[in-house]
Amino acid sequence: MSRGNGLVPSKLHGTDVLRTASVGLHTRKLRAALSALGIVIGIAAMVGVLGLSESSKSDLLAQLDRLGTNLLTVQAGTGIGIGSGELPTEAAGMISRIGPVEQTSTISAVAANVYKSDYVPEGQTGGITVQAVDVNLLDTLAGSVADGKSLDEATATYPTAVLGSVAAERLGIRDVTGTQQIWLGDQWFTVIGVLDEFELNPDLDRAALVGMTTAEEFLDHEVVPSSILIRVDPAFVDEVTSVLAATASPQNPEEVQVARPSDALEAKEAADDAFTALFLGLGAVALLVGGVGIANVMVISVLERRSEIGLRRALGATKRHVAVQFLGEALLLSAVGGIGGVALGWAVTGVYANVRGWSTLIPPIAIAGGIAAALLIGAVAGLYPAIRAARLSPTEALRSA
Amino acid sequence: MTFIVSEERSVPAAGAEVVLSLHGVTKEYPTTPPVRALRGVDFAVARGELVGVVGPSGSGKSTLLHIMGTLDRPTTGDVTVAGYNIKDLSDKDLSALRSRHIGFVFQQFHLLSGYTALDNVADGLLYTGLNVTTRREMAHRALLRVGLGHRLDHVATKLSGGERQRVAVARALVGTPSIVLADEPTGNLDTKNSEAIVELIHQINDEGVTFVVITHNPEIAEAFPRTAGLRDGRIEYDTGERR
Ligand SMILES: Nc1ncnc2c1ncn2[C@@H]1O[C@H](COP(=O)(O)OP(=O)(O)OP(=O)(O)O)[C@@H](O)[C@H]1O
Ligand SMILES: [Mg+2]
Numbered sequence: 292m293s294r295g296n297g298l299v300p301s302k303l304h305g306t307d308v309l310r311t312a313s314v315g316l317h318t319r320k321l322r323a324a325l326s327a328l329g330i331v332i333g334i335a336a337m338v339g340v341l342g343l344s345e346s347s348k349s350d351l352l353a354q355l356d357r358l359g360t361n362l363l364t365v366q367a368g369t370g371i372g373i374g375s376g377e378l379p380t381e382a383a384g385m386i387s388r389i390g391p392v393e394q395t396s397t398i399s400a401v402a403a404n405v406y407k408s409d410y411v412p413e414g415q416t417g418g419i420t421v422q423a424v425d426v427n428l429l430d431t432l433a434g435s436v437a438d439g440k441s442l443d444e445a446t447a448t449y450p451t452a453v454l455g456s457v458a459a460e461r462l463g464i465r466d467v468t469g470t471q472q473i474w475l476g477d478q479w480f481t482v483i484g485v486l487d488e489f490e491l492n493p494d495l496d497r498a499a500l501v502g503m504t505t506a507e508e509f510l511d512h513e514v515v516p517s518s519i520l521i522r523v524d525p526a527f528v529d530e531v532t533s534v535l536a537a538t539a540s541p542q543n544p545e546e547v548q549v550a551r552p553s554d555a556l557e558a559k560e561a562a563d564d565a566f567t568a569l570f571l572g573l574g575a576v577a578l579l580v581g582g583v584g585i586a587n588v589m590v591i592s593v594l595e596r597r598s599e600i601g602l603r604r605a606l607g608a609t610k611r612h613v614a615v616q617f618l619g620e621a622l623l624l625s626a627v628g629g630i631g632g633v634a635l636g637w638a639v640t641g642v643y644a645n646v647r648g649w650s651t652l653i654p655p656i657a658i659a660g661g662i663a664a665a666l667l668i669g670a671v672a673g674l675y676p677a678i679r680a681a682r683l684s685p686t687e688a689l690r691s692a
Numbered sequence: 693m694t695f696i697v698s699e700e701r702s703v704p705a706a707g708a709e710v711v712l713s714l715h716g717v718t719k720e721y722p723t724t725p726p727v728r729a730l731r732g733v734d735f736a737v738a739r740g741e742l743v744g745v746v747g748p749s750g751s752g753k754s755t756l757l758h759i760m761g762t763l764d765r766p767t768t769g770d771v772t773v774a775g776y777n778i779k780d781l782s783d784k785d786l787s788a789l790r791s792r793h794i795g796f797v798f799q800q801f802h803l804l805s806g807y808t809a810l811d812n813v814a815d816g817l818l819y820t821g822l823n824v825t826t827r828r829e830m831a832h833r834a835l836l837r838v839g840l841g842h843r844l845d846h847v848a849t850k851l852s853g854g855e856r857q858r859v860a861v862a863r864a865l866v867g868t869p870s871i872v873l874a875d876e877p878t879g880n881l882d883t884k885n886s887e888a889i890v891e892l893i894h895q896i897n898d899e900g901v902t903f904v905v906i907t908h909n910p911e912i913a914e915a916f917p918r919t920a921g922l923r924d925g926r927i928e929y930d931t932g933e934r935r
Pocket of ligand 1: 721722723727728729747748749750751752753754755756908
């Protein structure tokens with residue numbers, strides 16, 4: 292405090308603070324850029340990871356929105372003591388009598404093999420199964436046709452098949468001409484369609500699908516449901532879930548597995564969260580290293596610029612002015628790094644999301660948090676060098692030159 | 693050459709406004725063994741004077757300049773600048789005092805290398821609280837005064853040594869300080885540029901600026917209206933105002 296002597300050190304204007312803080316950046320541009328690089332990488336990693344996780348989450352939400360979370364499946368357990376792999380024939384009928392059930396679609400596994408032709412040796416099935424399905428399968432699963440058409444009431448009675456995406460690939464069928472045939476259950480079936488991937492039931496991707504009537508008449512198959520797909524009123528998913536097993540198989544409810552396929556998608560996303568945490572940790576380490584880099588550069592800068600410090604003290608700078616200048620320089624470096632990092636993280640997210648067909652979403656908290664973290668690091672890194680600069684006596688500073 | 697060694701001569705004539713005075717100033721550096729750089733200096737400068745302080749290396753010239761410039765405090769004795777006894781002033785107050793009342797010129801120029809002559813001179817006013825427009829206007833005028841009107845926007849590193857020291861002189865003048873202290877202002881210059889700077893100092897002094905110029909070159913010092921000789925931390929002689 293000045294004791295009424297009229298000598299009050301002036302306060303620097305904000306722009307002057309910025310100007311003095313940028314002297315080091317101005318005179319040593321390359322060094323400034325390099326020292327900010329650690330922060331850039333750290334912030335970019337954090338923003339990128341948060342952005343990617345957010346973008347993929349929003350993609351999942353869109354996917355779930357498209358596919359619906361109101362699909363339930365009941366499946367017969369297989370194995371000793373769990374079940375025969377078969378549900379009661381009347382299961383579908385019983386289920387459709389539950390109030391909130393909007394739609395059911397039955398799948399019945401057919402004991403037949405599929406080959407490209409009758410020359411292919413027995414046993415080389417390529418892992419393709421044969422499933423007898425209801426014609427409303429595609430509708431119930433929110434699936435779609437890649438080429439050709441799906442089964443309808445008419446084709447479901449002829450020796451025609453529709454292929455899941457993987458099955459089609461393994462059988463070498465890309466475009467449906469309407470004349471391609473496959474050797475299914477010891478006779479020729481005409482392929483009338485190839486389907487897109489089933490996001491909610493990937494098992495069907497590896498199947499050749501035939502109509503129920505076709506299975507009975509051409510494959511000598513006795514239709515027993517192996518699984519039933521159920522669409523329910525979204526408001527009553529839990530209620531329906533709790534009664535499904537008993538309804539499907541009143542005698543052996545414990546042999547019935549009830550699932551909600553959309554849960555699997557969400558679980559996959561949760562696994563991604565673990566990666567997010569890992570990358571955030573790596574970003575934090577990079578930030579820390581960046582902070583050490585800035586502190587290092589600032590300490591060197593203070594040593595090199597002793598004469599400038601001496602000069603400024605001679606021109607009337609107070610210790611505080613000097614401290615603010617060097618702290619400001621560290622903050623400026625880290626702010627440049629933070630902004631650069633956000634930009635880089637954003638760009639990386641944008642490119643990756645674009646490749647994956649997601650929309651780019653950067654959570655505002657990642658941007659604000661990234662820049663705040665950078666500034667915090669800069670403040671911590673700059674504090675010690677700034678104090679050293681301020682403590683330098685003017686004469687010592689001037690003598691060193 | 694003979695000079696009158698006189699206590700009285702170290703005080704300006706009665707009536708003249710004293711801008712700087714040292715009384716019984718000693719400075720001991722606490723090294724082992726301690727160095728007594730100043731051993732009782734009485735020295736006063738009146739407004740408008742141009743004083744050369746000459747002395748051999750190690751005689752305490754720079755120490756004296758630092759104490760006159762309030763960059764350092766004496767071990768004992770009193771220093772008064774522009775009416776302020778620095779004993780009464782805090783470190784902050786001294787900064788404010790320097791920003792308003794003292795200008796410095798150094799041997800090494802001490803310009804900011806990446807900045808223009810104008811910005812360097814304007815920095816002389818940075819800690820005065822004036823706004824940037826005013827600072828730059830005043831800097832412009834100061835550069836005209838030192839004959840660098842054609843070098844305003846030249847970056848410091850692109851200037852010759854003589855030009856750099858002119859910029860430094862302009863920076864010292866720009867705030868119209870009570871006194872300008874120069875430590876070996878010609879120490880890094882060749883003869884021609886030295887002469888030019890000395891000439892400039894004379895000219896600026898004629899315009900009313902008070903100067904103390906420290907040099908180890910007796911020739912330069914003796915050309916000034918007043919010369920003081922420093923040896924082993926004592927004022928050996930002081931010619932007083934010779935005009
Ligand atoms: N910070 C310091 N610590 C210890 N001794 C010092 C310090 N500064 C100066 N000295 C000593 O004080 C004495 C005077 O030094 P000063 O720098 O004032 O001399 P000078 O006349 O300016 O010399 P030169 O012409 O070489 O610049 C010298 O003996 C020097 O070694
Ligand atoms: Mg010296």
